[in-house]
Amino acid sequence: MRRAVYPGSYDPVTNGHLDVIGRSASLFDEVVVAVLINKNKRTLFTVDERMDMLRMVTEQWPNVRVDAWHGLLVDYCREHEIGVIVKGLRAVSDFDYELQMAQMNLQLSGVETLFMPTNPIYSFLASSLVKEVATYGGDVSSLLPPLVEQRLVQRLAEQR
Numbered sequence: 001m002r003r004a005v006y007p008g009s010y011d012p013v014t015n016g017h018l019d020v021i022g023r024s025a026s027l028f029d030e031v032v033v034a035v036l037i038n039k040n041k042r043t044l045f046t047v048d049e050r051m052d053m054l055r056m057v058t059e060q061w062p063n064v065r066v067d068a069w070h071g072l073l074v075d076y077c078r079e080h081e082i083g084v085i086v087k088g089l090r091a092v093s094d095f096d097y098e099l100q101m102a103q104m105n106l107q108l109s110g111v112e113t114l115f116m117p118t119n120p121i122y123s124f125l126a127s128s129l130v131k132e133v134a135t136y137g138g139d140v141s142s143l144l145p146p147l148v149e150q151r152l153v154q155r156l157a158e159q160r
């Protein structure tokens with residue numbers, strides 16, 4: 001069983017994430033999209049809300065599973081017999097930090113990291129930017145699945 005994990009905050013999931021998920025799903029028998037819980041990071045959506053959105057927008061891929069984890073990613077990999085971490089690279093600026101993490105994870109546990117260049121149409125896309133644009137009423141409909149856009153607009157309205 002070739003199993004990979006695609007970790008992130010997913011606050012919320014974007015079309016850029018979905019592009020990487022779909023392409024990974026064709027490379028591996030199973031892809032686990034793992035919401036990594038970082039208690040020091042303020043998020044707009046709860047872990048359950050983020051997982052719920054992820055489950056709905058990844059329904060089309062039967063070999064994609066959604067999970068959450070608090071702790072080291074390599075411990076998640078060990079516990080779930082996952083040998084590969086998938087990371088999307090949007091631009092060279094992502095590379096420095098991602099390389100450092102990949103090397104640390106390799107050193108900690110021998111788990112490999114696969115860097116997947118994102119589709120260039122999403123090279124500028126980040127959940128944080130999407131939230132900022134949407135906060136001030138900008139149109140983010142081309143950047144998110146419709147269901148996620150709906151929930152984002154609703155959450156931002158609740159916060160006003």
Ligand code: PNS
Nearest residue numbers: 007008009010036071072073074101104
């Ligand atoms: O979507 P993000 O916030 O850019 O994802 C970053 C994430 C969650 C993938 C990264 O911070 C991570 O792997 N965190 C888990 C904790 C861990 O293993 N830290 C050591 C990394 S070498």
